Amino acid sequence: MTEGLRARARLAMRTEIAETAFALFVRRGFEQTTVDEIAEAAGLSRRSFFRYFPSKEDAVFGLLYDLGEELAAAVTARPAEETPWTALHAACAVLLGPMLHRSDEAMALLRLIHDTPTLRARHQDKQDSWRKLLVDALHGRSVPALEADVLASAALAVFDVVCRQWLADPAADPAALMAEAFAVLRPSREA
Amino acid sequence: MTEGLRARARLAMRTEIAETAFALFVRRGFEQTTVDEIAEAAGLSRRSFFRYFPSKEDAVFGLLYDLGEELAAAVTARPAEETPWTALHAACAVLLGPMLHRSDEAMALLRLIHDTPTLRARHQDKQDSWRKLLVDALHGRSVPALEADVLASAALAVFDVVCRQWLADPAADPAALMAEAFAVLRPSREA
DNA sequence: ACACAGGTGGCACCGAGTGTCATACTCGAG
DNA sequence: CTCGAGTATGACACTCGGTGCCACCTGTGT
Numbered sequence: 001m002t003e004g005l006r007a008r009a010r011l012a013m014r015t016e017i018a019e020t021a022f023a024l025f026v027r028r029g030f031e032q033t034t035v036d037e038i039a040e041a042a043g044l045s046r047r048s049f050f051r052y053f054p055s056k057e058d059a060v061f062g063l064l065y066d067l068g069e070e071l072a073a074a075v076t077a078r079p080a081e082e083t084p085w086t087a088l089h090a091a092c093a094v095l096l097g098p099m100l101h102r103s104d105e106a107m108a109l110l111r112l113i114h115d116t117p118t119l120r121a122r123h124q125d126k127q128d129s130w131r132k133l134l135v136d137a138l139h140g141r142s143v144p145a146l147e148a149d150v151l152a153s154a155a156l157a158v159f160d161v162v163c164r165q166w167l168a169d170p171a172a173d174p175a176a177l178m179a180e181a182f183a184v185l186r187p188s189r190e191a
Numbered sequence: 192m193t194e195g196l197r198a199r200a201r202l203a204m205r206t207e208i209a210e211t212a213f214a215l216f217v218r219r220g221f222e223q224t225t226v227d228e229i230a231e232a233a234g235l236s237r238r239s240f241f242r243y244f245p246s247k248e249d250a251v252f253g254l255l256y257d258l259g260e261e262l263a264a265a266v267t268a269r270p271a272e273e274t275p276w277t278a279l280h281a282a283c284a285v286l287l288g289p290m291l292h293r294s295d296e297a298m299a300l301l302r303l304i305h306d307t308p309t310l311r312a313r314h315q316d317k318q319d320s321w322r323k324l325l326v327d328a329l330h331g332r333s334v335p336a337l338e339a340d341v342l343a344s345a346a347l348a349v350f351d352v353v354c355r356q357w358l359a360d361p362a363a364d365p366a367a368l369m370a371e372a373f374a375v376l377r378p379s380r381e382a
Numbered sequence: 383a384c385a386c387a388g389g390t391g392g393c394a395c396c397g398a399g400t401g402t403c404a405t406a407c408t409c410g411a412g
Numbered sequence: 413c414t415c416g417a418g419t420a421t422g423a424c425a426c427t428c429g430g431t432g433c434c435a436c437c438t439g440t441g442t
Contacts, residue, residue: 124315150375153348184341
């Protein structure tokens, strides 16, 4: 039973290090912040930093990868009679909640990712892992393979569009943007 | 007028280096191939390699970035009365031509990108640059901003889906896959 | 023959990431 | 309490991608 304890302690370390790193990234930029600086600020050795995060980028994305499972779960939780596209819309809308709740941090994170090339790239790799989970969730709703892939990819693309638009105009309402964006692509056979 | 000559010579060097590097990547993998090995195989110094390509990854993608402009041009070239989604489909279909023409190389490239994490990430960054060009092209067809962003992102996502499916089943016809994939998301207001 | 330009290689350096080892801590068994 | 096993940590050395700097060469125009 000490397994759970260690796992929780490890998670706490990860979040603490990630928050320390994030503060530095926001202040000085991602590329300009060295791992040594993060390690010193977090009170551990450079070597130990890499025991908690496989790379510097993971200090930014590590905690976000888990959201993919929440997203997929949200899709699965939608009523079965709902069309896939509507279910995807509802699931993405769920993710908007935490973002609006701590919108300053969310905005800072989006901005950081947006204007750091390596983070932009990594972001898309994370989307790729989300996509796989979404495709599985859609298979659970008996959506054919190709269609599931297209719908999942498109939904994530829409999510990105909404984030970009929100970043460009913080006054906009993300939920409204998302409804509008999802409406553009609603498949013809749906209501 | 020697400007043009130098530019052409530089391009020839780039393609030659890129081809040498590509061969090594396919044989030994991207991560396992060092820049020193590429430089030696291409007959220049490590330092000079980085004068032709800003990074090792660019030896893979450098030549592909230009395709974005072709893609955008293909959209602009479509008849004005065509709906944006149909125009995007037609433009993406154009890109399929060269891929089928040298399908072995295309397949090897797709496979290389697909199972190299850093290349997967970079690939998406390239898509991002393509997206910007597509959005501009759609603006030229007087498509509103949000809609243009959504349609361009979705079209590129669809293109990716097709590439993935083709990679998974080389016997499939990419053009047919693409038609099917584009049909999934055809906006309701279109024919 | 001269100066000047651009391409090139060599060298030193930085930062990310990894393997290895020696140490310190913790915790359960005796 | 003590011993030993398992684990976290730090220090060190090393590889590799990427950059700045400088010295060299080569061609071109005067």
